[in-house]
Amino acid sequence: MLGAAGLVLLALFLAYADASFTSYRLQLVSLVAINAVVAIALTVTSGYTGVFSLGQIGFFGIGAYVGALLTIAPKWKAPRVLPGLPEWLAGFDTTSWPPQLALLLACLAAGVVAAAVAVVVGLPLMRLSGHYVAVATLGFLIIVNAVLINWASVTRGARGLNQIPSHTTTWVAFAWVIVAIYAALRLRSSPYGRAMLAQRENLLAARGIGISILPTRLLAFVFGAFFTGAAGALLAHQIGAVAPTLFSFTTTFTVVIMVVLGGLGSVSGAVVGAAIMTLAPEFLREVEGGFTIGAIQVGAHHGLAQIILAVGFILVMIFRPTGLFGDRELGVAFLSRRPPNFDAQGADESLTPIVDAGVDAVPEDTRN
Amino acid sequence: MGATATTEPLLIATGVGRAFRGLQALADYDLELRQGEILGIIGPNGAGKSTLFNVLTGFLPPSSGTIRFRGRDITGMAPNRVAQLGMARTFQNIRLFGSMSVLDNVKTAQQLRGKAGFWETMLNLPSFHNKERALTEQAMAHLVSLGMANFAAADAASLPYGFQRKLEIARALATEPAVLLLDEPAAGMNEGETAELTGFIRDIHQRFGLTVVVVEHDMSLIMPLSDRIQVLNYGRVIAEGTPADIRANPKVIEAYLGAEDAAAMEATA
Known part of the structure; x- marks a missing residue:
């Protein structure tokens, strides 16, 4: 019910936007959607599992380049431009295809390639935990960047690829958001999602009830890589050009902020976080030119937008440390959630929680 | 068994x-x-x-x-x-899946003995719902038999201490151990x-053999x-x-x- 109402509202909004938004604003709407897909993917990869990945944007880059190379017209990827491309890809021509079909192929191929890379990268990395996995996945991002910059015969190096057809529309971008939300929520309410949450909540207890940690985390990692890769292809076909600088630390941290701001583990939170992080800088940019509140006059200050945004994050983290949504989802249950009532059970006052100081000394490894 | x-x-x-x-x-x-x-x-x-x-x-x-x-x-x-x-065990320090419901704690253990496949899940097939329903019913029956049914929807971490201990045992039992x-x-x-x-x-020693x-x-x-x-x-x-x-x-x-x-x-x- 709520979902259907949401879809109708979204369709009305997109139709309205098509009719009355400038192309710049439409582009912003698409960017919200693309960022939302990446944020949802990271919600599964890191939020569900507690495995903090800083390599997500590596898959974004892989997806963008794979998608772009598929749909760039043959004359722009001929051997004299990109000598490293295999012949079939250099000659692969989607210019006569319906644009949306070409884009669908680009997104799916981008997702599949990113997912395949995720299997290879994840097999060693998903055995790690905590800070170690964060640093290791950051290493993966650095490798992707180095490859994009230096494999010039395929990527044109720092100059990046251009002449990518602008196939991405707000509609198709939001279609991917809906698919990503659906898939993420399906996963969450399934045995696989429960296993992910369980090993996040308590690794040892999860292993004790038979959960195999590596496959569980790998599934989340590959799932996230698929959607992030597809979003990369959407981005490439949105802005028409890709360059290594798009897939940097800055982008990584922006996405991390989206997810943490919304509530790590909440799909709704990821979407809201993506919207805030995409739109707020645009609105705040106007503030930079100076403004007046009552008697207070503020002149033009560069960097003011970032400062206001940063203060905003800090306030959210102080007052809502688990993010705007925690790990809950927007829905009827969310609106009417009440704390459980134990009085009916006759909960005994004497059952006081006692913090056990003893340790069960087990190394937190993940042998499988 | x-x-x-x-x-x-x-x-x-x-x-x-x-x-x-x-x-x-x-x-x-x-x-x-x-x-x-x-x-x-x-x-x-x-x-x-x-x-x-x-x-x-x-x-x-x-x-x-x-x-x-x-x-x-x-x-x-x-x-x-x-x-x-x-083989199932409990821990000296209670180790529950705190932010998950009591029912989900049990289901996560129960699913060791059978669960829906990945594509069944993603495609939302009827077979997914059948398997998930069976899992829920089994877990619920388990909680009823251990006198914990009233807590099924509560977060595990919010349970009184004694019931947290009991839930840890209930969860271990849900893996159908020998x-x-x-x-x-x-x-x-x-x-x-x-x-x-x-x-x-x-009691559980006798009932579960x-x-x-x-x-x-x-x-x-x-x-x-x-x-x-x-x-x-x-x-x-x-x-x-x-x-x-x-x-x-x-x-x-x-x-x-x-x-x-x-x-x-x-x-x-």
Whole structure:
């Protein structure tokens, strides 16, 4: 019910936007959607599992380049431009295809390639935990960047690829958001999602009830890589050009902020976080030119937008440390959630929680 | 589970040892765990009880010796595989999936014995819903039979302490084990709660046809419950026998249990 109402509202909004938004604003709407897909993917990869990945944007880059190379017209990827491309890809021509079909192929191929890379990268990395996995996945991002910059015969190096057809529309971008939300929520309410949450909540207890940690985390990692890769292809076909600088630390941290701001583990939170992080800088940019509140006059200050945004994050983290949504989802249950009532059970006052100081000394490894 | 008419004991440990950087936490440990018995393991802090549990359940590989479970060599096997073979445990410090509901805690354990496939899940097929419904019903019935149904929807972390202990046992049982290992289940409980827990363990032991191993400090739990007791000290078994034997063993009482525990044992005699 709520979902259907949401879809109708979204369709009305997109139709309205098509009719009355400038192309710049439409582009912003698409960017919200693309960022939302990446944020949802990271919600599964890191939020569900507690495995903090800083390599997500590596898959974004892989997806963008794979998608772009598929749909760039043959004359722009001929051997004299990109000598490293295999012949079939250099000659692969989607210019006569319906644009949306070409884009669908680009997104799916981008997702599949990113997912395949995720299997290879994840097999060693998903055995790690905590800070170690964060640093290791950051290493993966650095490798992707180095490859994009230096494999010039395929990527044109720092100059990046251009002449990518602008196939991405707000509609198709939001279609991917809906698919990503659906898939993420399906996963969450399934045995696989429960296993992910369980090993996040308590690794040892999860292993004790038979959960195999590596496959569980790998599934989340590959799932996230698929959607992030597809979003990369959407981005490439949105802005028409890709360059290594798009897939940097800055982008990584922006996405991390989206997810943490919304509530790590909440799909709704990821979407809201993506919207805030995409739109707020645009609105705040106007503030930079100076403004007046009552008697207070503020002149033009560069960097003011970032400062206001940063203060905003800090306030959210102080007052809502688990993010705007925690790990809950927007829905009827969310609106009417009440704390459980134990009085009916006759909960005994004497059952006081006692913090056990003893340790069960087990190394937190993940042998499988 | 079914009553397997094997002549071989359920769990056999032979010469099992575990050293931590030269410290021998467990040495020359032997065990033949018989189908259906309740084995108590006692010993002072640092005697090697938790190490023993971790070694038996695969959380720590032994540095020496072999462990066989249900006719299979499980030495060095990962704990999730040991669990799959039918060994379940609880932890000395309660380890629940705190932000998940009580029902989901149980379902996550129950799904070890059957769950929907990945594509069934993603495509939202009817078979997914059938399997998920069966899982929910089974888990709910399990909670009802253990008197915890009222808590099904609550977050595990919000349960009162005694019920958290119970939930940990319920979750372990949901994996349908042949052997249940309880690591200090009465830790932090008062006398009344301990008595209730003793009844609870006895009850599930009968109803589920379980074989149980209990590590415990609390004599008032271990003495009336156990068929057989092993006493561990400095990583070695220093005495073994029925509760009456252990109670009467002057070596155990004087050399290690101390006056206070000896008095407690008298009181429960």
